[in-house]
Amino acid sequence: MSNSIAIIGGGPVGAIFALLNNSQKSKILLLESNSQIQTKNDKRALALSNGTKFILQKIDVWKYLEERLTPIKTIHTSQKGTFGRSLMEAKEFEQEALGYIISYGDLVTALQKKISHSENIEAFYRAEVLSFASKEKTQNLIFKYKAKEKTLNCDLLVLADGGNSEINGINIERSNKFFEHSALVTHIETDIPHVNIAYERFTTMGPMALLPNLNGQYSLVWTGPKGVIAKLSQLDNSEFLIALQKHFGDRVGNFKLSEKRMTFPLRQSYISKYPQENIAIIGNSAQIMHPVAGQGLNTGIRDAWILADCIKKDVNLELKLMINKFNYMRKKETKDILWFTDSLVTLFSNDIIAVNKIRGMALSFLDLIPPIKKKFVKKMSYGK
Numbered sequence: 001m002s003n004s005i006a007i008i009g010g011g012p013v014g015a016i017f018a019l020l021n022n023s024q025k026s027k028i029l030l031l032e033s034n035s036q037i038q039t040k041n042d043k044r045a046l047a048l049s050n051g052t053k054f055i056l057q058k059i060d061v062w063k064y065l066e067e068r069l070t071p072i073k074t075i076h077t078s079q080k081g082t083f084g085r086s087l088m089e090a091k092e093f094e095q096e097a098l099g100y101i102i103s104y105g106d107l108v109t110a111l112q113k114k115i116s117h118s119e120n121i122e123a124f125y126r127a128e129v130l131s132f133a134s135k136e137k138t139q140n141l142i143f144k145y146k147a148k149e150k151t152l153n154c155d156l157l158v159l160a161d162g163g164n165s166e167i168n169g170i171n172i173e174r175s176n177k178f179f180e181h182s183a184l185v186t187h188i189e190t191d192i193p194h195v196n197i198a199y200e201r202f203t204t205m206g207p208m209a210l211l212p213n214l215n216g217q218y219s220l221v222w223t224g225p226k227g228v229i230a231k232l233s234q235l236d237n238s239e240f241l242i243a244l245q246k247h248f249g250d251r252v253g254n255f256k257l258s259e260k261r262m263t264f265p266l267r268q269s270y271i272s273k274y275p276q277e278n279i280a281i282i283g284n285s286a287q288i289m290h291p292v293a294g295q296g297l298n299t300g301i302r303d304a305w306i307l308a309d310c311i312k313k314d315v316n317l318e319l320k321l322m323i324n325k326f327n328y329m330r331k332k333e334t335k336d337i338l339w340f341t342d343s344l345v346t347l348f349s350n351d352i353i354a355v356n357k358i359r360g361m362a363l364s365f366l367d368l369i370p371p372i373k374k375k376f377v378k379k380m381s382y383g384k
């Protein structure tokens with residue numbers, strides 16, 4: 001097996017992958033272009049599934065997150081303009097919670113702390129990988145660190161760069177679908193406490209979610225056409241709260257206060273052609289999905305888990321074959337989850353009246369047929 005593994009990208013997936021391999025003999029090098037402070041400020045709320053909780057417990061990070069996590073006990077799903085709705089409660093499925101909300105910054109900070117105490121992992125922050133070249137069985141990386149260009153060699157290269165960077169010499173073909181939508185993210189206070197209920201509301205503009213978070217606040221994820229979201233992000237606080245109240249209704253009471261707003265462009269992407277070299281691809285670098293079902297990171301963390309497992313078990317397999325096996329193992333789940341999130345967005349975001357009624361009925365049926373509901377919760381929790 002490989003003696004050294006270089007990981008490009010110290011986002012949540014790259015960092016978790018590093019920690020999953022910490023007990024292996026290989027030397028692990030983690031290269032992250034941002035500083036540690038930059039990542040800390042990302043307030044985007046992430047819903048962690050029970051499968052992710054299991055993995056974070058395995059790497060001994062969960063306990064450091066507990067005081068920053070908010071469990072979701074109930075999920076209320078509705079559609080604007082119809083009476084259909086679905087209610088899922090953790091106790092129905094004998095689970096402590098249906099998921100856990102944490103901010104991106106809190107998660108990455110805890111992972112960085114754990115990494116700083118791991119002997120086997122050497123992490124470089126503000127280290128941007130610029131180019132890559134493969135010579136026989138060795139992978140060479142050139143990166144910029146402290147204003148100087150440096151080179152390193154590794155046996156296995158793991159790409160966890162979120163799918164956005166341009167690195168010379170890494171040739172991946174991706175299939176992209178641009179939704180022309182963005183997501184607006186902020187924290188919101190209301191006059192009724194959230195009691196750990198998450199609200200998912202489908203509107204013809206796009207889905208939106210209010211997720212229970214720390215200090216009784218909600219984290220808002222409001223998606224819609226880019227132009228509309230850009231205008232919403234520029235409103236002053238009171239205008240923004242009025243627009244939100246009008247769009248969401250009064251199910252959670254009056255919206256009182258909102259914090260700084262951030263926006264993210266939305267797209268779907270997956271790999272259509274893998275590189276030839278000894279490169280494994282995980283997380284958003286392998287697939288990007290709409291945040292409607294909160295599955296992007298959870299899917300990426302399962303990539304990290306499966307790849308670490310292949311590295312551990314397939315010690316005698318040639319690296320290229322091990323990577324092929326990993327790609328094959330991840331293909332089905334990725335395809336299923338991309339199809340599922342894309343269908344949700346397409347089905348729930350048009351305003352044809354007949355379709356509107358069917359959608360309302362579908363939500364009510366989900367409530368009436370427990371086996372389907374159970375299957376749905378299992379898929380969201382463990383990806384199967």
Ligand SMILES: Cc1cc2nc3c(=O)[nH]c(=O)nc-3n(C[C@H](O)[C@H](O)[C@H](O)COP(=O)(O)OP(=O)(O)OC[C@H]3O[C@@H](n4cnc5c(N)ncnc54)[C@H](O)[C@@H]3O)c2cc1C
Nearest residue numbers: 009011012013033047129161162165283284294296297298
């Ligand atoms: C609004 C919104 C809400 C979301 N909600 C959820 C949710 O509830 N649940 C969920 O599961 N997912 C959610 N997601 C998806 C989730 O944020 C992503 O799936 C997750 O961040 C992917 O992690 P990653 O580590 O693969 O990539 P990233 O988080 O993008 O991290 C990649 C890292 O690589 C670094 N990097 C890039 N290029 C280089 C380079 N050349 N050299 C060195 N470093 C480099 C970057 O600086 C970055 O730190 C949401 C996404 C959005 C936009």
